[in-house]
Amino acid sequence: MPYNNREKKIGSYMFDKFSLKLSSEDKVHKEEQILKLRERYRDYQDPWGFNIDTVIEALNLTFPIYKKYFKIRIFGIENLEDKPYIFASNHTGQIPIDGMMITTAIAMEMDKPRVLHSMVDSFLAGFPFLGSLSAQTGSILGDRGNCKWLLDKGESILVFPEGMKGITKSSHEFYDTRQFSNGFFRIALGQKTPIVPITVVGAEEMFPLVFHAKKLGKVLGLPTLPLTANILPLPSPIDIYIGKPYELPDHMSVDAQDKEIRVHVQKIEKQINEQLKNGLEKRRPFFDSVRKPLQDFLFKKGRS
Amino acid sequence: MSEKITKNKILIIGIAGGLAQITSRIILQNNPDAEIYGVDNRDVPEVELKGLTCIKMKFSRGNFEKLFREHEFDVVYHLARISHSNIGPQDLRKRLELSVMGTSRILDLSLRFGIKKLIVLSTFHVYGALSDNSIFLDENAPLRASVKHAELRDVVEMDQICTNWMWKNQEQVETVVLRPCNIIGSQISNTMSKYLTSHFAIRPLDYNPVFQFIHEFDMATVLARSLDELKTGTYNVATDEFISLGDALKIVGVKGIPFPVSVAKPLNSLLKKGNLDIPDYLIEYLKNSCLISNKSLKSFLGEDFNRFNIKQALNLLKI
Known part of the structure; x- marks a missing residue:
């Protein structure tokens, strides 16, 4: 469902307030990428209601956030070719903004941009x-049948092998990756699709103080109930590391035993954790990037 | 493929329905020697068609026994599943009696009186519209319709009775159970056709599920071809195409009432007083998609078994 004018006005006000206006160079880049996406997905239709117009509306909103709010740096985009991949990422932050930013990166940073299909929980x-909005922008229920359909059509998918556990971490558990499930590796084996390990660094600090009231969440019928000090995510600078595609073993069956699959899943987990360790060493100081936008918001008045 | 056996004497249960009418015409076109007996407990249409006799009768064990005894039928079409439109959950007992107990009697009689082929019309509703549905469910997918709506129990139970019976008696009776997607058309008066042509249709604001539609003529053709071309088994019936509800409503030209479906269920009980209701279970189908695979059907009927594509089928609703 495309956004209406009122939402556009609110969006434009917020962008102005948070200094999210794109430079003219970024604007031109965005338009070029959008044209390429329109061309690629002109005749594409999927059984979840994908709508390229909604994708573009969403990119118009997320790209300024990607560029100016989270000031995303992307490393390793040269590892990717124009073919289907299963992107496997660590899961950080309390809301899946990491997924949104990876999707924006693939749409905006690749020479031949793609809409990355994120796998979401049945709750969402x-x-x-x-x-409905996520289905229109290409996110679908994380189900093997759904993944197979998309990969058969030459699309790429984004999975978070940690699952919900990945984004339901309290402050003291930040960057502590949970055990990866084996499902995504079996899908990759079945479809012979390479897996690209992705690491997101910086997203945990969007909500620096978090406590998960899991028991209360259960009573309310929610998967979890994060209690945070801030409602809106803070502009923590985010780095996305794209690893080299993981080569799948030649003769492994999709029905191989768990222990055989586990060896490979652990290697991918290790690669993501190494990228995470390096990324944490190289990350930009958080509070420097928080201070300026906060000052702008609080003290600059009468901005046009 | 089933062997070619004489299938000239045909009983169609539920002849008052639009789909049964079209099916009987197609069968007679394909086989002018066929003799069709159509029965229904509703008023039957007065049709003057050589080979078709329509009878209104009460659906009772005695009447069915008499019918099976007097006519030596080769084939039985069971198209008399009671519709859920305009019927609320309070009528579950009535529907269980007609759909489940009635079907059970028809199955017994088919075995007793040496029916060669039995074709049962079930529905894709047996799979249920749930947010964790995979896409293109095949015939082995679990039947979860009654997980959220107990009033769909009759639909699931009828399907299960037929499929269990089908495998148990496959040596005696060739049985085909069809689970079609939404059948739409101007002659058929089912919930979806009514919904798509109603000015009071709720247009979901908060959901936009994807649907499969098949035109009534194409469905009737599948029913007619089942006679000779489908062997014992369960088959989903759908074309390859799908469309979002929003786009479907645009094609049929129904603006509908924009409304958040999340709050429709409590409101529905109020609307019932004004007779503007839609069945509770349909609300679930306005939220979540339930798409079925047609692989199995196409392996027997071929790739191009349908005449109308989804846009044509929807456009024909306007006529």
């Missing part, structure tokens, strides 16, 4: 408004 897929 069935949620009013959000479920």
Whole structure:
């Protein structure tokens, strides 16, 4: 469902307030990428209601956030070719902004841009408004049949092998990756699709103080209930590391035993953790990037 | 492929429905020697068609026994599943009696009176519209319709009775159970056709599920071809195409009432008083998609078994 004018006005006000206006160079780049996406997805239709117009509306909103709010740096984009991949990423932050930013990166940074299809939980897929909006922008229920359909059509998918556990971490558990599930590796084996390990650094600090009231969440029928000090995510600078595609073993069956699969999943997990360790050493100081936008917001008045 | 056996004497249960009418015409076109007996407990249409006799009768064990005894039928079409439109959950007992107990009797009689082929019309609703549905469910997918809506129990139970019976008696009776997607058309009066042509249709604001539609003529053709071309088994019936509900409503030209479906269920009980209701279970189908695979059907009927594509089928609703 395309955004209406009122939402556009609110969006433009917020962009102005948070200094999210793109430079003319970025604007031109965005338009070029959007043209390429329109061309690629002109005749594409999927059974979840994908709509390229909604994708573009969403990119118009997320790209300024990507560029100016989270000041995303991307490393290793040269590792990617124009072919289907299963992107496997660590899961950080309390809301799946990491997924949104990876998707924006693939759409905006690749020479031949793609819409990355994120796998979402059934809770989000069935949620009013959000479920429909995410389906229109290419996010679908994380189900093997769904993944197979997309990969058969030459599309790439984004999975978070940590699952919900990945984004339900309290402050003291930040950057502590949870055990990866084996499902995504079996899908990759079945479809013979290489896996690209992705690491997101900096997204945990969007909500620096978090406590998960899991028991209360259960009572309310929610997967979890994060209690945070801030409602909006803070502009923590985010780095996205794209690793080299993981070569799948030649003769491994999709029905191989868990222990055989586990060896490979652990290698991918290790690669993501190494990227995470390096990324944490090289990350930009967080509070420098928080101070200026906060000052702008609080003290600059009468901005046009 | 089933062997070619004489299938001239055909019983169609539920002849008052639009789909049964079209099916009987197609069968008679393909086989002018066929003799069709159509029965229904509703008023039957007065049709003057050589080979078709329509009878209104009460659906009782005695009447069915008499019918099977007097006519030596080769084939039975069971198209008399009671519709859920305009019927609320309070009528579950009535529907269980007609759909489940009635079907059970028809199965017994088919075995007793040496029916060669039995074709049962079930529905894709048996799979249920749930947010964690995979896409293109095949015939082995679990039947979860009653997980959220107990009133769909009759639909699931009828399907399960037929499929269990089908495998148990496959040596005696060749049985085909069809689970079609939404059948639409101007002659058929089912919930979806009514919904798509109603000015009071709720247009979901918060959801936009994807649907499969098949035109009534194409469905009737599948029913007619089942006679000779489908062997014992369960088959989903759908074309390859799908469309979002929003786009489907645009094609049929129904603006509908924009409304968040999340709050429709509590409101529906109020609307019932004004007779503007839609069945509770349909609300679930306005939220979540339930798409079925047609692989199995196409392996028997070929790739191009349908005449109308999805846009044509929707456009024909306007006529």
